[in-house]
Amino acid sequence: MKFVVITGLSGAGKSQAMKSMEDLGFYCVDNLPPSLIPKFAELCFHAKGDIEKIALVIDIRGGRFFDDLFESLDTIERMGYLYEVLFLEASDEVLIKRFKETRRNHPLSPEGRIIDGIEAERERLAQLKGKAKHIIDTSNLTSAQLREEIRKIYLEGLKAENLTISILTFGFKKGLPLDADLVFDVRFLPNPHYIDALRDYTGHEPAVREYVMQWPESIAFVEKLKDMIHFLIPYYIKEGKTQLVIAIGCTGGKHRSVTVANILYESLLEKGHRVTINHRDSVRTVRE
Structure with a gap:
């Protein structure tokens, strides 16, 4: 069973990545509370081959539930389920531009400056980024190019360097x-x-x-x-x-x-x- 956790910075393209994974045949769930990951993995494993590829989008939108993520990942490892982390990021300048274009507030700074939310999120995600098998910087990628990157990694099984x-x-x-x-x-x-x-x-x-x-x-x-x-x-x-x-x-x-x-x-x-x-x-x- 292929188990992928999609995470990263707000505005870096996680929603587009999830759509791309769906196109590749992954069963995708967005914003699942991390504490439910072990139970969800067990249900998928016992689906008798009906679900072979799973992608979960987990990020700081989960609020305090996000803090359960590492414990849940440790749990599924002990259960014998292998997973990998796909981390999406972008430069501060690009993220600020994207938030302004969509007229959205940053989830960690809804009342304040966007850059403050970005900096807080980078700090909070630093440990998770360190666990990532694949890191994609979307600063200079179009939606089509991001889809192509996802396809190379998860469809073609790209063996090249992670650069x-x-x-x-x-x-x-x-x-x-x-x-x-x-x-x-x-x-x-x-x-x-x-x-x-x-x-x-x-x-x-x-x-x-x-x-x-x-x-x-x-x-x-x-x-x-x-x-x-x-x-x-x-x-x-x-x-x-x-x-x-x-x-x-x-x-x-x-x-x-x-x-x-x-x-x-x-x-x-x-x-x-x-x-x-x-x-x-x-x-x-x-x-x-």
């Missing part, structure tokens, strides 16, 4: 992304913006990509960038890092950064890494 690489393109004139681990400035490359026939297109278009990559400095930089990232990844994994955000910027975030990011994305996919890509300031956003 998600997020590539983000941006324009310096609109500001640096706040959650980037590595930032690369490609404004030194020849700019298609000054070519009339290319100005209105993006790095997704073959003509723009061909223009950017026809220069020796572009070819050399991309090769050195790929070498550096491939060199760093094993060390980040060894360190225990679960999310790596690589930001690539040019002036407008439309031509050079998109071209270079797409090439890096393709290279990482070929190596079998878990990687997503988002183009913050490009007119066209590709659904990967």
Whole structure:
């Protein structure tokens, strides 16, 4: 029996994760009081094969009942039922933006500042995060990309490292992304913006990509960038890092950064890494 506890920060995408698990054939229960987990696990086990995959969403909405979670998990371990924890998180900036867009208050700070609730929740969930088998940072993931991550883990049985690489393109004139681990400035490359026939297109278009990559400095930089990232990844994994955000910027975030990011994305996919890509300031956003 596959038993998964979905948890994490409010606003990080647990509801979407549960829907994705349902699509994969999991029997899902949202906000079950943790004290009932052992009894629920026993009922499922005795269902004689009718329920093979279970996912429970457990988070701080349970209030004081949430404190029973660790005792309940210890109990089902003693009962011989194996489980794993899927933990979802996101950056403070992204979580604040999501709460404001939905006009919701944070459950741990209903009358106060959202950031206070986020900080309190991070502290309260720190121990549970430490038990997680899979951690997904949804800061730069679309709903479709989160579904794909869930599918890779629980349908394909992904054997790769527990590291998600997020590539983000941006324009310096609109500001640096706040959650980037590595930032690369490609404004030194020849700019298609000054070519009339290319100005209105993006790095997704073959003509723009061909223009950017026809220069020796572009070819050399991309090769050195790929070498550096491939060199760093094993060390980040060894360190225990679960999310790596690589930001690539040019002036407008439309031509050079998109071209270079797409090439890096393709290279990482070929190596079998878990990687997503988002183009913050490009007119066209590709659904990967």
